[in-house]
Amino acid sequence: VMVxxxxxxxxxxxxxxxxxxxxxxxxxxxxxxxxxxxxxxxTVFSISQTLMLTDGxxxxxxxxxVPGTATYYGLIMTVYTWVAKGAWFALGYxxxxxxxxxxxxxxxxxxxxxxxxxxxxxxxxxxGGVLVGMSLPLFNMVNLITVADPLETAFKYPRPTLPPYMxxxxxxxxxxxxxxxxxxxxxxxVLSVTFAALxxxxxxxxxxxxxx
Numbered sequence: 001v002m003v004x005x006x007x008x009x010x011x012x013x014x015x016x017x018x019x020x021x022x023x024x025x026x027x028x029x030x031x032x033x034x035x036x037x038x039x040x041x042x043t044v045f046s047i048s049q050t051l052m053l054t055d056g057x058x059x060x061x062x063x064x065x066v067p068g069t070a071t072y073y074g075l076i077m078t079v080y081t082w083v084a085k086g087a088w089f090a091l092g093y094x095x096x097x098x099x100x101x102x103x104x105x106x107x108x109x110x111x112x113x114x115x116x117x118x119x120x121x122x123x124x125x126x127x128g129g130v131l132v133g134m135s136l137p138l139f140n141m142v143n144l145i146t147v148a149d150p151l152e153t154a155f156k157y158p159r160p161t162l163p164p165y166m167x168x169x170x171x172x173x174x175x176x177x178x179x180x181x182x183x184x185x186x187x188x189x190v191l192s193v194t195f196a197a198l199x200x201x202x203x204x205x206x207x208x209x210x211x212x
Contacts, residue, residue: 045101067112
């Protein structure tokens with residue numbers, strides 16, 4: 001049994017990280033439900049999703065060594081989140097109440113960096129990490145533009161379980177950050193390099209554990 005478990009370790013990692021990414025999208029990514037912290041929430045969301053994608057996708061990519069698996073990982077996260085949206089829909093909320101993050105283009109850039117540098121892990125960490133960090137906040141802001149007005153949705157579908165301080169109020173756009181995309185991209189580009197390195201390290205640890 002242990003031999004089987006060790007050989008399937010990477011599949012376990014993919015499921016765990018992808019499920020956690022989905023939960024993170026539901027919690028941090030409920031940015032269509034605007035509050036006074038609208039742009040702060042968007043920046044935190046962008047960074048958290050960037051790091052979650054980078055860590056899991058780089059791990060999967062370096063474990064298999066096959067360019068294209070990062071995109072596959074992003075697809076898993078996307079499908080999981082779309083399924084999770086069904087839970088909100090069943091409670092009476094519109095299906096676009098939770099905005100599914102745009103992971104796939106950034107995951108494709110990760111694959112491209114790995115393929116273009118002939119599977120060089122150090123280039124993947126540096127170039128891939130920066131590309132994901134800078135692209136994901138931009139793609140998600142474009143994504144926001146295409147959905148229903150968040151403030152209107154928030155007032156139309158109030159959540160009675162929310163504490164008073166989370167009650168939807170008029171957003172103070174620009175009060176905290178003038179450019180949430182730029183801030184999210186800048187911080188994400190730096191931090192995702194570290195998480196890309198962590199993803200590579202997880203591959204090393206996994207191989208060692210499987211060989212034990």
